[in-house]
Amino acid sequence: MEYFLLIAGFICVICGILGSFLPILPDAPLSWIGLLLLYFCDGIETEYWLLGITLLIAIVAGILDYVIPAKGTKRFGGSSYGIWGTNIGLVIGLIAPIPFGFIIGPFLGAFIGEMIYDSKDSKRAFKAATGSFIGFLASTFMKFVVCMAFFGLFIYKVWEFRSIWF
Numbered sequence: 001m002e003y004f005l006l007i008a009g010f011i012c013v014i015c016g017i018l019g020s021f022l023p024i025l026p027d028a029p030l031s032w033i034g035l036l037l038l039y040f041c042d043g044i045e046t047e048y049w050l051l052g053i054t055l056l057i058a059i060v061a062g063i064l065d066y067v068i069p070a071k072g073t074k075r076f077g078g079s080s081y082g083i084w085g086t087n088i089g090l091v092i093g094l095i096a097p098i099p100f101g102f103i104i105g106p107f108l109g110a111f112i113g114e115m116i117y118d119s120k121d122s123k124r125a126f127k128a129a130t131g132s133f134i135g136f137l138a139s140t141f142m143k144f145v146v147c148m149a150f151f152g153l154f155i156y157k158v159w160e161f162r163s164i165w166f
Contacts, residue, residue, distance in 0.1 A: 002041045006158065009037035013147070013154050020143035022102075024094065027143040028061040031150040038154055043161045054150065061146045065139050072135020073110050078128030085113020086132045107133045 016031025032054055039046050069090070070083040078086075089109015093101035110132035114125030 002043070005037050005041050009034040009041075009154065012037060013151050017144070017147045017151060020140060020147045026062075027065070028058040028146045028150070031147045032058040035150055035154055035157075038157055044157060050153075054153070057146060058150075061143055065143060068139040068142070069106055069132050069135035072138065073128050073132040076127050076131025076134070077124055078110060078114060078131060079117045081113040081117035082110045082125070082128040082132070083113070085109035085111070085116075086135075088113075089132075103133070103136065106136055 012034030013031045014034075015025055016027050016029075016034065019025030019027035019030055035054055036051065038044055039051060066087075069086050073082045073086050086106045086109050089105040089107070089112070090102065091105070092109065093103070093105015095101075096105065098104065107129045111125050111129035114128045115122065118124065
């Protein structure tokens with residue numbers, strides 16, 4: 001049973017890392033589930049404080065994943081139309097069968113939203129769309145760092161108790 005939990009936890013952590021780039025997969029929450037599965041293995045000390053802190057980090061990362069692109073749009077002069085366009089563009093970009101739709105969608109959504117708000121100022125609309133793209137990149141980087149930290153913690157815990165299994 002320990003081997004199954006160990007392998008399932010490892011797969012969850014790896015899929016969480018992939019999910020930081022692919023919006024189809026959950027990212028930090030899935031990596032956290034991998035850590036949780038590890039703690040069900042015999043021989044691994046259950047450190048509730050560590051699980052609690054990592055859960056809090058995973059929840060905050062999950063929330064910030066949706067907030068950062070919208071804040072990037074607003075920071076670069078976007079209106080609420082641009083923020084809504086960013087969110088709608090992300091959903092459409094995920095569904096649309098085009099390569100890199102999850103990147104192109106928020107950018108185009110913010111641009112179109114800003115053009116609806118003020119059709120005469122395309123420079124401001126482009127600036128807001130650029131803010132959306134930068135926000136998306138910042139969000140992706142943050143999720144990747146969190147998932148890599150969870151992966152490092154997973155490997156450390158397995159390495160620490162390797163004599164039990166191997």
